[in-house]
Amino acid sequence: MNQEPYASAKRVFWIVDNGSSHRGRKAVDRLADRFPNAVMVHTPVHASWLNQIEIFFSIVQRKVVSPNDFTDLDQVRDRLRRFEDRHNATAQPFQWEFTTADLDDLLARLDRHTLADRQEEFPTALAA
Template sequence: MAGPLRCTALQNPQVAALACQLPAENGVPLSRWSCPELAREAVERGVAPFLSASTVRRWLTRDALKPWQHRSWIFITDPGFRAKAERVLDLYARTWNGTRLGADEYVISADEKTSIQARCRCHPALAPGQARAMRVNHTYGRGGALAYLAAYDVHRVRVFGRTEARTGIDPFMNLVTQVMSKEPYASAKRVFWIVDNGSSHRGNQVEIYFSVVQRKVVSPNDFTDLAQVGDRLRAFEDRYNATAQPFQWRFTTSDLDDLLARLDRHTTDHHEESSAALAA
């Protein structure tokens, strides 16, 4: 009777080397490797007559390799990025051009949360019970979508929101008018608005509020119509404003400089690797 298959000393490094290559570089139609796919590819290449996914995972764990994970990065192309980011971070710290903001100066972070849908479930959601999670029916009817625009007073910790049928300059100006027509902003010395040039979901403080809205209001999405969506959002604003505390914003200009230095090193290394690959 044949004995159990034994792994050779070369199989582990061969699989590790394969894991450190992109699947597409080897003609494999995958975006990234998984342990079962690596085991299959190793067998097809003749690395081993048989190889289990659990063995591959054990080898990769030993070598601290996780090819199924991925991270993204961005190359900053705006030469004035640091100066712009520094102004925002200074405002978060209640400073403008090296001078502390006065009591009659305010900082507003504003943005939009697009396409909040009204999904009417075909069966009512069931409340949670003992040893049972809340249950939401998978089948739903579409009741349209709206945009939620919000302005967040960074230091007074107050949210002003409105719903609109669409995004754009006119809906945004409606939000500006809504805020600036109220005190203390109407008679303030200065009100700074931090926006992101119309591109949604960037590192603006109001995005933290939107993440709270997503968790506590929108998910799971079970609304009869858009009117109910708007009513729920407005009611949540009141609830939030009654107890809200300032976000613990700790990212400073020093952190920004460290980040930019790391990105610069990463960009340089990436260009050098690309040049070497092209030369080869």
């Protein structure tokens, strides 16, 4: 954050999960106090796009970082940059196929499942 282009950027978004070290208002304030142009963005707890990020990082782990045969950090940086260049040149947009109708269907099935579970657990309470 003290180096360019971050130091002079109007805003730098820090995307973080909901781990205990950066959860809540204190974490947001701590980052903003240290770097006024930093904006902490928490990922949703459950999100399909987060799964896509995890898939991407698993690809980086398999294709770039493993085997861990680097002699210095410059080699790690160079290999990551070469992978980034190749990936950016060949990447295709995700074709999302999950529609709002699919979501409605899923929620209805979950509701039916939850109701059936409650009826099995408390048959007399729900019958009244």
